[in-house]
Amino acid sequence: MEKMTTQMIRANGLNLNVSLAGPRDGSPVILLHGFPDASFGWDAQIEALAQAGFFVIAPDQRGYNLSDKPKGFDNYRVELLVADILALADALGVPQFNLAGHDWGAMVSWSLVENHPERVKRLAILNVPHPWVMNQYLKKNWRQRIRSWYIFFFQLPVLPELSLQAFNWRTPAALMCQSFATAELQRYKTAWSQPGAMTAMINWYRSLFRRPGKTVKPEKIQVPTLMIWGKLDPHLMWQMAPESMALCANGRLELIETATHWVHQDKPAIVNRLLIDHFTARK
Numbered sequence: 485m486e487k488m489t490t491q492m493i494r495a496n497g498l499n500l501n502v503s504l505a506g507p508r509d510g511s512p513v514i515l516l517h518g519f520p521d522a523s524f525g526w527d528a529q530i531e532a533l534a535q536a537g538f539f540v541i542a543p544d545q546r547g548y549n550l551s552d553k554p555k556g557f558d559n560y561r562v563e564l565l566v567a568d569i570l571a572l573a574d575a576l577g578v579p580q581f582n583l584a585g586h587d588w589g590a591m592v593s594w595s596l597v598e599n600h601p602e603r604v605k606r607l608a609i610l611n612v613p614h615p616w617v618m619n620q621y622l623k624k625n626w627r628q629r630i631r632s633w634y635i636f637f638f639q640l641p642v643l644p645e646l647s648l649q650a651f652n653w654r655t656p657a658a659l660m661c662q663s664f665a666t667a668e669l670q671r672y673k674t675a676w677s678q679p680g681a682m683t684a685m686i687n688w689y690r691s692l693f694r695r696p697g698k699t700v701k702p703e704k705i706q707v708p709t710l711m712i713w714g715k716l717d718p719h720l721m722w723q724m725a726p727e728s729m730a731l732c733a734n735g736r737l738e739l740i741e742t743a744t745h746w747v748h749q750d751k752p753a754i755v756n757r758l759l760i761d762h763f764t765a766r767k
Contacts, residue, residue: 485685488530492544492550493543494565495571501550502572502648506534508675511605512578514569515542518587518612519685520648520656522549522675528752529759532623536760537757543572545589547684549675554724557690565688566596570603582763584608586748588688593616593762597707606763607709610755611745613724616702621724628721632657640688645682661718710762711735712755714743736762 488505503523513533514751515526533540544551546568547560554560573581583604585593590612597604613621621628626650638644648655653673657664664672676682709732713725722739729735738758743750 485501488534493575495575496568497550498546498554498568500546500552500572501544503530503540505530505540506538507688508539510537510539511763512573512581513540513759514573514581514583515540516545516583516585516589516592517542517548518589518591519538520659520672520676521587521589522672524671525749526550526584527754528628529748530753532756533763536764538576538582538760538763541572541578543556543569544675546590546708547687548681549678551676553680553684555638555680555684557687557694558689560684560687561695562592562595562692566599569596571601574679579603580605582608584610584759585612586610587612587745591692594705595719597705597709598702600756601658601707604707605691606765607705608759608762609709609711609728610711611720611747613720613726614702616731617724617727619720623766625721628724631719631721634719635689635693638686639693644686648676648682648686653687659719660702661746662749681719702731704731705735706733707766708734709736710746710758711737711757712740713737714740714745714747714750715742716743717745719745 488503490503492499493502517525523544525544530540543700547553570654581604583593590609594615597607653676713722725737729737740747740751748755
């Protein structure tokens with residue numbers, strides 16, 4: 485691993501556990517993980533981007549791993565999740581940055597670039613459609629509704645937490661479609677076992693369900709956008725990827741035939757090259 489430090493950084497009223505790597509004068513890249521991941525899920529990308537000269541910033545987002553976990557689903561509204569990242573960038577003296585998000589981190593990234601485009605140089609999205617496209621598929625496509633069964637299950641009280649903890653965290657490990665080495669799996673189990681973590685993580689879904697997305701088709705995103713999509717994703721239909729790119733004025737889609745939803749962990753060398761090329765491009 486390229487030399488990396490971990491710091492607790494105060495941002496938006498919370499303490500966020502943040503991994504930092506690469507030269508501080510390098511072009512900043514913020515990496516946002518999803519569910520049920522953590523900042524260390526980006527380890528392969530942190531190392532590659534730091535070696536390429538980027539200043540890499542990878543937080544545990546609110547509710548996850550070692551970051552603060554405010555109670556109540558209303559504390560996990562998307563606008564607060566976006567505000568966390570902007571405040572983190574401000575705390576590090578970063579007025580503008582490259583941004584990459586996977587899963588829920590991609591949802592935060594879409595919202596951030598839509599509402600604060602002046603803060604983002606270039607955007608990379610991994611295996612999550614534009615929120616408007618996702619809403620349309622959940623409303624009209626029964627196949628996607630079936631794949632998204634867990635979103636509806638997570639609206640129940642208590643039972644989702646008990647289910648995910650059962651059999652030594654078997655369900656979240658299965659959701660990640662990964663065959664982890666023992667040490668890596670233990671790292672995730674430790675993160676999931678942090679006090680209040682599982683409820684906080686699920687509250688992201690509970691908050692979103694109570695605040696449905698836009699019903700009017702949004703304007704096109706102007707920030708240059710790269711989407712990387714593993715076609716073997718069991719949770720999200722790949723057909724949403726080109727429809728999402730149609731909402732980007734300067735978008736590029738890279739489909740990876742043999743990768744799952746966890747494309748950056750399945751194919752790290754490919755993803756690393758795509759991210760470095762995208763974040764160094766001048767047009």
